[in-house]
Amino acid sequence: MVRHFEQDLDALRGQLLQMGGAAEAIVRKSIDALRRRDPGLCEEVIADDRLLDRLEIEVEERCVTLLARRQPMAGDLRFITAALKISNDLERVGDHAVNIADSGLKLASEPPLKPLVDIPRMADLAIGMLRDALDAFVRGDAVRARELCQRDDLVDDLDDQLFRELLTYMMENPANVTRSMELILVARNLERVADLATNVAEEVVFIAEARIIKHHAEETVSGMRPGEEDFGRA
Amino acid sequence: MVRHFEQDLDALRGQLLQMGGAAEAIVRKSIDALRRRDPGLCEEVIADDRLLDRLEIEVEERCVTLLARRQPMAGDLRFITAALKISNDLERVGDHAVNIADSGLKLASEPPLKPLVDIPRMADLAIGMLRDALDAFVRGDAVRARELCQRDDLVDDLDDQLFRELLTYMMENPANVTRSMELILVARNLERVADLATNVAEEVVFIAEARIIKHHAEETVSGMRPGEEDFGRA
Numbered sequence: 001m002v003r004h005f006e007q008d009l010d011a012l013r014g015q016l017l018q019m020g021g022a023a024e025a026i027v028r029k030s031i032d033a034l035r036r037r038d039p040g041l042c043e044e045v046i047a048d049d050r051l052l053d054r055l056e057i058e059v060e061e062r063c064v065t066l067l068a069r070r071q072p073m074a075g076d077l078r079f080i081t082a083a084l085k086i087s088n089d090l091e092r093v094g095d096h097a098v099n100i101a102d103s104g105l106k107l108a109s110e111p112p113l114k115p116l117v118d119i120p121r122m123a124d125l126a127i128g129m130l131r132d133a134l135d136a137f138v139r140g141d142a143v144r145a146r147e148l149c150q151r152d153d154l155v156d157d158l159d160d161q162l163f164r165e166l167l168t169y170m171m172e173n174p175a176n177v178t179r180s181m182e183l184i185l186v187a188r189n190l191e192r193v194a195d196l197a198t199n200v201a202e203e204v205v206f207i208a209e210a211r212i213i214k215h216h217a218e219e220t221v222s223g224m225r226p227g228e229e230d231f232g233r234a
Numbered sequence: 235m236v237r238h239f240e241q242d243l244d245a246l247r248g249q250l251l252q253m254g255g256a257a258e259a260i261v262r263k264s265i266d267a268l269r270r271r272d273p274g275l276c277e278e279v280i281a282d283d284r285l286l287d288r289l290e291i292e293v294e295e296r297c298v299t300l301l302a303r304r305q306p307m308a309g310d311l312r313f314i315t316a317a318l319k320i321s322n323d324l325e326r327v328g329d330h331a332v333n334i335a336d337s338g339l340k341l342a343s344e345p346p347l348k349p350l351v352d353i354p355r356m357a358d359l360a361i362g363m364l365r366d367a368l369d370a371f372v373r374g375d376a377v378r379a380r381e382l383c384q385r386d387d388l389v390d391d392l393d394d395q396l397f398r399e400l401l402t403y404m405m406e407n408p409a410n411v412t413r414s415m416e417l418i419l420v421a422r423n424l425e426r427v428a429d430l431a432t433n434v435a436e437e438v439v440f441i442a443e444a445r446i447i448k449h450h451a452e453e454t455v456s457g458m459r460p461g462e463e464d465f466g467r468a
Binding site: 060067068071073074077078081084085167170171172174177181184 | 297301311322
């Protein structure tokens with residue numbers, strides 16, 4: 001019975017890693033499709049997303065079965081409830097890749113607005129965060145997971161910078177409006193992928209330390225003084 | 235023991251309803267703040283979001299405690315795992331209201347671009363979906379929950395229409411660019427609120443019927459023929 005349970009947990013861990021790999025790959029492919037202006041590759045992204053949808057349902061079913069049959073306690077229980085959330089986060093990464101591919105399809109039929117520099121950089125950062133979050137998950141490494149949450153600010157800064165730059169393109173010439181708009185949406189989607197990687201990292205801390213770090217709950221718990229709130233939000 | 239468990243489940247249901255009420259209220263307030271061009275009201279939205287963040291953590295803690303202490307089966311187990319997801323969806327509604335309030339703050343300091351007609355209409359639709367999803371949840375009404383999922387298309391159509399209209403404003407005059415951009419982002423956030431209401435409705439169906447309807451899993455299960463896929467995504 002105990003051995004079976006360990007096998008079940010390993011299988012669940014394996015499914016989440018498979019989802020994580022698929023999530024990284026789909027974001028990478030969506031940005032490649034955008035850079036190469038390749039409609040076929042954009043369509044592939046849209047098809048690949050179905051794998052993530054399917055994997056999420058499989059993870060959910062496994063979690064519910066485990067909860068019902070094994071009645072896990074403490075660390076295992078936290079692991080399973082976190083798995084439910086992580087699979088949802090990874091599935092949403094796929095949705096953002098699809099949004100990027102949709103923009104890629106529209107942009108492929110028009111001349112390029114400008115060389116893509118910051119967007120691939122944002123993509124590298126977001127994919128790196130996703131990979132490290134999954135790595136921290138496998139190792140149960142809360143230190144690494146915590147450190148990762150701070151990298152989200154870098155992606156937010158790049159997103160802001162790109163947003164401002166693309167607004168100036170729009171103002172300079174009405175012919176730039178639709179293409180600039182699509183690039184703004186692509187950057188927004190990458191920013192959301194980085195947020196989701198941060199969510200996964202927060203779940204890793206929760207599994208390892210039984211502590212909820214999102215929404216600055218830690219500061220609240222550790223006795224933040226009134227007025228110190230920064231209205232931070234996930 | 236059984237009576238205690240029923241009380242625990244009632245308390246959990248009550249917390250989710252409180253979150254649902256808070257989620258409706260914060261979206262309503264964000265749109266009021268935008269219409270009235272009231273920076274003070276925008277700041278209130280940002281502060282109110284902390285309540286949703288706190289409630290989500292409380293729901294999570296209650297769910298984990300219930301799973302550990304009561305080892306629920308079947309319907310109760312589905313209810314608790316769905317509660318974890320619904321609370322996450324409702325917390326995200328708050329984040330979208332905050333995004334709208336951020337746009338409201340920027341727009342309050344500039345002259346109005348155009349009378350707001352479609353955005354309040356989208357907000358009414360999205361808030362109505364949220365209310366009905368919570369209502370279906372209280373009554374365990376899967377029929378109503380299913381019907382609701384279809385209303386999401388209306389909101390998507392309004393979002394598309396607004397997006398196109400605002401692009402033309404941008405092209406007509408560079409002075410319109412930043413304000414049009416903010417309104418596009420507001421509409422996108424309302425569209426996401428409607429998606430989240432749809433997620434809640436899908437969880438209601440899951441609780442009532444033990445069936446996962448998201449990602450068109452139903453069609454797949456019931457034997458969709460190859461080639462019939464519509465690449466639909468949540």
